[in-house]
Amino acid sequence: MRLQFVGAAREVTGSAHLVHVLGRTILLDCGLFQGRRAEVGRRNRALPYAVDRIDAVVLSHAHIDHAGRLPFLVAEGYRGDIHATTATRDLCEVMLADSAHIQEKDAEFLRRHRKEAADPLYTLRDVSTTLTQMRPHRYRERFEVVPGVHARFTDAGHILGSASVTLEWEEDGQRRRLGFSGDIGRSGLPIIRDPEPVEDVDWLLMESTYGDRDHTSVAGARDQLARVIRETVARGGRVLIPAFAVGRTQELLYDLHQLTHEGRIPRVPVVIDSPLAHEATEVFRENTRDFDTSEPMVRAHDGDLAQLFDFEQLRFTPAVEDSKAVMRSHGPMIVIAASGMAESGRILHHLAHSAGDPRSTILIVGFQAAHTLGRRIVDRVPALKVFGEEVPLRAQVEVLTGYSAHADRGELRRWLQAVRASSPRFADLFLVHGEAAAQDAFLADLAGRGIAATAPEPGTVVTR
Ligand SMILES: [Zn+2]
Incomplete structure (x- = not known):
């Protein structure tokens, strides 16, 4: 198994992680980079991996920093499945259309005011095609992502439809499980359910947005x-x-x-x-x-x-x-x-x-x-x-x-403790989706409790 950290690494936008397993490549999330216009314009056009070598996409939730680059992936030729919960699919229909609208307006602004030739990152038509590739699933339903690799969504309690993802496969006669937290929500948030930790994983990719602070209740x-x-x-x-x-x-x-x-x-x-x-x-x-x-x-x-x-x-x-x-x-x-x-x-x-x-x-x-x-x-x-x-x-x-729809430090810790308690073969914790200062503080906090973890830099490749 090979993991490649290509987005939301030491930062909070552009969520994208590649999992190479059983000879196939799965992309977890395909989010938009957000921030300084000139800089993100360039980064959003640089796809993390050859489109024809991505076999499947699994999407944690509909926020633009997790889903907002999907129509660009499709515009560049991706024709495979995009797995998501039913509510995430429904929200993507609304949010990606809005994002396309913003991309078109941005391009128009550049053409008019800066006299720069600019094409939108993607258009409404790309969004329509993207939606036809989405495969909706219920929480806890087990489905095959690529031959031999199954996935399951559990409720991440972050926004409607938000999910943590568990991938499962067999390698050398051993069952292997990789968990991806997606964005972790808070207990007691109105409307949506409380986060449900992933279970029994070997490796875990975990968000760390607020790893350095506590929220008001x-x-x-x-x-x-x-x-x-x-x-x-x-x-x-x-x-x-x-x-x-x-x-x-x-x-x-x-x-x-x-x-x-x-x-x-x-x-x-x-x-x-x-x-x-x-x-x-x-x-x-x-x-x-x-x-x-x-x-x-x-x-x-x-x-x-x-x-x-x-x-x-x-x-x-x-x-x-x-x-x-x-x-x-x-x-x-x-x-x-x-x-x-x-x-x-x-x-x-x-x-x-x-x-x-x-x-x-x-x-x-x-x-x-x-x-x-x-x-x-x-x-x-x-x-x-x-x-x-x-x-x-x-x-x-x-x-x-x-x-905040994001767990604070104490809630992240409790979520992680529950995952570890259910995971006898727990081997690695990788922090994603956090600015460097928040991640470093959370790493120190975890180290103080005897928990080893890393926060991979963008481009890091890890083989297990
Ligand atoms: Zn989110």
């Missing part, structure tokens, strides 16, 4: 959300929440529904200004079988789970005119818009409008990668550059870590 995050909304509304300001359209937006909706129901926040308009979030919410309505039925609101809506995302103050504004009307209107409101790291999407219009208003609050609820506008907001720079214009940052900035 999920319940604590809901209390903070209520406080920020009450304070901002009292000042007459707007609460702007840059959020991933998929997952975070639905969790926030769930909590806003509950807080409104309990009378803990004032009844101000809640605007979901994102066509993608609107479509993603429809996918949630169609995949309620994956919801966590131990959640109180889920139980309360037992008869009709799709109604979880409906309450009086809520408005979706997929049409541009409605979005503009929201911008022009007065008075306090809560606006949730993509993208989650404020790199693109309608949140930019809202930031241009309200970042200079000291009554308003920019509420950060997710991980902000280096070099993104979201990270600069967290760092409270004096001015933001939005659409080429300087906007002074006078709004309040609040960071809620409890809404």
Whole structure:
């Protein structure tokens, strides 16, 4: 068995790992690199391996940093299967189309403003072809990926449809199992189930995004959300929440529904200004079988789970005119818009409008990668550059870590302990999907507990 670390190695984007086994090659994830435009443009066009030598793709979840390069792989000639859970397939339909749209707009921007010849990384047509190659599976179903190698998805508890992957095969009369965590979620997150550790593995690829820190509890995050909304509304300001359209937006909706129901926040308009979030919410309505039925609101809506995302103050504004009307209107409101790291999407219009208003609050609820506008907001720079214009940052900035869809250090440790406890032949732990500082801290933490691990550099090849 040979492992090749080609993406999300010492960083958090571009998830891609090659597994060479029984003479075949399996690609785990095919994510987009995100960050500085010029740099990622080049990296996204450099595929990790000859397309005609990849035999199968297994996808952990629909986030763009895990799935966003699939249409490019297909555009470059990949014709094999792409295995995923059913909900991941449904979310990919929405998210990859949105990504294609962004790629086309980026290329147009370069052509117009920089006079550079630029083709989009991929188009909607490539996305349609990609979807025809996707093979949906239920959690825990055992399926053959390439001859002699079987796979199984277990719930990673990170976003709807998210999975950890176990590959299994026989070599020299021995059964071998490789685990890939995908992104590990948190216990107690609204809507989705708690993470289920992989079992009985020889080798493990494990994410380490928050290997260096602990989050506020999920319940604590809901209390903070209520406080920020009450304070901002009292000042007459707007609460702007840059959020991933998929997952975070639905969790926030769930909590806003509950807080409104309990009378803990004032009844101000809640605007979901994102066509993608609107479509993603429809996918949630169609995949309620994956919801966590131990959640109180889920139980309360037992008869009709799709109604979880409906309450009086809520408005979706997929049409541009409605979005503009929201911008022009007065008075306090809560606006949730993509993208989650404020790199693109309608949140930019809202930031241009309200970042200079000291009554308003920019509420950060997710991980902000280096070099993104979201990270600069967290760092409270004096001015933001939005659409080429300087906007002074006078709004309040609040960071809620409890809404992270990623396990924190303690949760990663517990997940790993469960894997090791069920794995008598456990041999190697490889950390992936973490910035170097987080990984180094987690490596030290593990070493202090007598657990050996490595965090492979990009391009590392490991043979076992
Ligand atoms: Zn993810």
